[in-house]
Amino acid sequence: MRFGRLFANKLKRRRPRPGDKWFMDEVFIRIRGKLHYLWRAVDQDGNVLDILVQSRRNARAAKRFFRKLLKGLQYVPRVIVTDKLRSYGVAKRGILPGVEHRQSRYLNNRAEVSHQPTRRRERQMQRFKSPRHAQQFLSTHSRIHNHFQLRRHRLTADQHRQVRNAAFSAWRDVTRTAPSI
Template sequence: MSTTSNPYRGFRFPAEIINQAVWLYHCFSLSLREVELILAARGVVVSYETIREWSLRFGRAYANSLKRRRPRPGDKWFLEEVFVRIRGKLHYLWRAVDQYGNVLDVLVQGRRNTKAAKRFFRKLLRGLCYVPRVIVTDKLASYAAAKREILPSVEHRQSRYLNNRCEVSHQPARRRERHMRRFKSAGHAQQFLATHSPIHNHFQLRRHRLSASEYRATRDRAFNSWRDATGVPLVG
């Protein structure tokens, strides 16, 4: 968050409460009404519609701030697209992660042809400003066509089975899609997932690969990064 001005100025609730509500909503599979109930249990009476407005206003800023502060992602990218049905019409959610499971970017599009693949590649490169060593995709021909034009020198591996890392990364979005009873529009899906993916991913710490002490240290670093990104400490 910007240090030159106070983005929370003029709000009735303290910045700590706003921060906590947005964190709860995007870090866990909670509805807006469930976040309202959790806050009410702690003596904070606020409507779910207000929490929605906080998420829209501050969530994307938090997500962008986290992305700016993260270490440089890995050089091996896994790309995958899954279908998303919005108001009866089929769309596709494109996602890229690195070899460490960090979400690099997401994009909701109406097609999965070569033009759509090129658009996603360009969005990735524009946001990350470097070229990967390897990209791993399924056997969709659009990836190969786009890669030949945009990333001709990059190694490309295509397999149904090498891309599990990205397929697993889609699961939180799938849970939220069901919880929200599907997205209302392609713009709504893009707006929500562009916020949700960086925040949720920031706290996915691969606990199964860490000892208890390593996990606690990693968790503390994640909370410190969150505090720096939002400018507000988490409510204890």
């Protein structure tokens, strides 16, 4: 928690521009027995763009998530893919009127799959203690996870080694550590 935010912000500055097709989804998480919603946006390459923990799942919450997402990325996507939650349509019409919106329960699998690392960490940490703690940890965790998520199925062995070495080299630069022998 102490250094993670610093490292994640440095890694965020190094990442290439995300794709122009965004997949959005929300999933519930329990924090001290109360339901909260984790809103997540992922680009077509599977990189997590942004997350937001909120207690509601309505149009106002969706608009807040859209504004936070656009403020952080500073450009508009070509297509947004969501499930059939009506809050997305209301928020999209209000904030991104010129963007194509596709709603389908099957097209949104990329966003659904991106929740898996979060669920694994949530189990390992034995749940989150507060919404603020969840927001801070998950936003940091998603950036660092993006950096080391190498898309192994799309790479040959040589390409995988090169990409992995580049990722660890960038990590050493960000954390200013010496390579281990």
